[in-house]
Amino acid sequence: MYDSNEKPFIKYRGCIIMGSTGSPSGMDKEDINNIAQKKSTKDPDEFSQYLIDRMHQLEEHNIRLKEETRKVESEKKFAESQKVKYEREVRRLRSEIERMKAPPLLVGTVMEELDGERVLIKSSAGPNFVVNISTFISKDEIYPGAQVALNQQSLAVVNVLPAPKDPLVHGMEIIETPTVSYADIGGLDAQIEEIKEAVELPLIAPERFEAVGVEPPKGVLLIGPPGTGKTMLAKAVANETKATFIRIVGSELVQKYIGEGARLVREIFVMAREKSPSIIFIDELDAVGARRIDTGTSGDREVQRTLMQLLAEMDGFDPRGNVKLMAATNRHDILDPALLRPGRFDRIITVPIPSFEARIEILKLHSRKMKIAPGINFERMAALTPDATGADLKAITMEAGMFAVREERDVVEWSDFERAIEKVMKSTRPSLESRNSGGVMFA
Numbered sequence: 001m002y003d004s005n006e007k008p009f010i011k012y013r014g015c016i017i018m019g020s021t022g023s024p025s026g027m028d029k030e031d032i033n034n035i036a037q038k039k040s041t042k043d044p045d046e047f048s049q050y051l052i053d054r055m056h057q058l059e060e061h062n063i064r065l066k067e068e069t070r071k072v073e074s075e076k077k078f079a080e081s082q083k084v085k086y087e088r089e090v091r092r093l094r095s096e097i098e099r100m101k102a103p104p105l106l107v108g109t110v111m112e113e114l115d116g117e118r119v120l121i122k123s124s125a126g127p128n129f130v131v132n133i134s135t136f137i138s139k140d141e142i143y144p145g146a147q148v149a150l151n152q153q154s155l156a157v158v159n160v161l162p163a164p165k166d167p168l169v170h171g172m173e174i175i176e177t178p179t180v181s182y183a184d185i186g187g188l189d190a191q192i193e194e195i196k197e198a199v200e201l202p203l204i205a206p207e208r209f210e211a212v213g214v215e216p217p218k219g220v221l222l223i224g225p226p227g228t229g230k231t232m233l234a235k236a237v238a239n240e241t242k243a244t245f246i247r248i249v250g251s252e253l254v255q256k257y258i259g260e261g262a263r264l265v266r267e268i269f270v271m272a273r274e275k276s277p278s279i280i281f282i283d284e285l286d287a288v289g290a291r292r293i294d295t296g297t298s299g300d301r302e303v304q305r306t307l308m309q310l311l312a313e314m315d316g317f318d319p320r321g322n323v324k325l326m327a328a329t330n331r332h333d334i335l336d337p338a339l340l341r342p343g344r345f346d347r348i349i350t351v352p353i354p355s356f357e358a359r360i361e362i363l364k365l366h367s368r369k370m371k372i373a374p375g376i377n378f379e380r381m382a383a384l385t386p387d388a389t390g391a392d393l394k395a396i397t398m399e400a401g402m403f404a405v406r407e408e409r410d411v412v413e414w415s416d417f418e419r420a421i422e423k424v425m426k427s428t429r430p431s432l433e434s435r436n437s438g439g440v441m442f443a
């Protein structure tokens with residue numbers, strides 16, 4: 001009897017082992033047999049013990065399975081989210097491929113709005129076309145002068161370019177102000193005062209002009225021989241003023257394509273108004289401001305168009321407003337008289353060749369950082385340099401320094417200055433002029 005009990009017990013143990021190894025141990029046939037066998041045993045305690053154990057075992061198994069389900073489910077969720085992510089990535093890459101394969105769009109400028117859905121445009125390649133506008137573009141985005149993107153084949157307007165402002169114009173605004181200050185300029189105190197009063201004061205304290213009832217000058221023109229410090233003055237204004245300073249060299253306004261120069265001028269003024277208070281400075285004004293003549297080539301006519309736009313813009317703004325105009329030229333004689341009319345460049349400031357006293361001051365300014373032998377006589381130096389411009393005087397101090405460097409001395413002596421004066425004053429004027437052309441100096 002004991003024997004017959006032994007066997008099922010081993011079986012029962014076997015069941016536990018089987019269950020714990022994870023194989024699905026539900027109520028299979030063997031289990032039923034087991035129970036039947038247990039039932040037939042005489043000992044009811046043993047049988048109930050067996051059932052309780054078996055129940056525990058199944059419960060444990062159930063818990064394990066539940067955990068597993070949870071784990072698998074969370075894995076599934078993760079996989080699904082990965083799938084969505086990769087699908088998005090595929091879509092993005094597909095559209096990127098599409099974008100890379102798309103043909104380029106042409107750039108054009110709207111010349112005129114025609115009836116209905118058509119406009120007259122000037123393509124960047126030159127000729128004018130009458131083209132359709134995409135229905136996705138709202139009518140008020142199209143205006144003469146707007147920059148648009150054109151389909152390559154049909155030249156239909158498919159997009160209006162967001163910033164019609166030329167990148168060139170953006171480059172003109174001085175973000176980093178130059179390091180020149182009024183203190184670096186020698187012998188031009190009267191001119192500095194005049195600029196402050198004509199350019200800065202109307203911007204900073206317009207009420208003072210209103211109180212007296214005078215119109216401040218609209219534009220200030222600096223005239224004088226090359227190398228006398230006109231560009232330098234403007235740089236100092238840029239440095240010392242709190243207004244936005246927009247500088248442009250006249251030659252930059254002379255553009256390759258018809259109408260481009262005029263557009264640049266227009267955009268410069270738009271930007272100046274947006275960023276007001278501001279000062280627009282046109283260096284080498286003669287590049288666009290030369291007297292207009294009838295028998296011009298098409299290039300000349302383009303320059304004249306630019307000048308006309310400039311005149312129109314100057315007329316279009318309020319002298320007491322917060323945009324001021326400054327310009328510099330060394331060819332005052334060839335300027336178009338229209339530029340100098342009242343209401344345009346109505347304040348002319350002459351920047352002369354430095355006087356004896358000014359020369360002393362400029363020489364001292366430029367040699368203040370140099371190690372100079374004691375007893376150097378700047379008066380004598382100024383006396384030896386009649387007619388020298390500020391640029392010449394700067395060149396003299398630099399040359400003197402170079403002589404000292406060449407001879408491996410660390411102090412500049414009178415003999416160095418003497419040789420430098422001789423060298424610089426002997427060199428001919430034309431070469432000086434080309435060296436001091438404003439465009440280069442400003443960069």
Ligand SMILES: Nc1ncnc2c1ncn2[C@@H]1O[C@H](COP(=O)(O)OP(=O)(O)O)[C@@H](O)[C@H]1O
Pocket residue numbers: 184185186187188224225226227228229230231232233328362365389390391392394436437438441
């Ligand atoms: N009055 C001055 N004081 C000090 N330096 C001067 C003066 N005038 C000219 N210079 C020097 O000559 C250089 C050229 O001057 P610049 O302003 O470009 O002349 P402009 O524009 O009148 O042709 C300046 O960078 C400066 O170093």
Ligand SMILES: [Mg+2]
Pocket residue numbers: 230231232283284328436437438439441
């Ligand atoms: Mg200059």
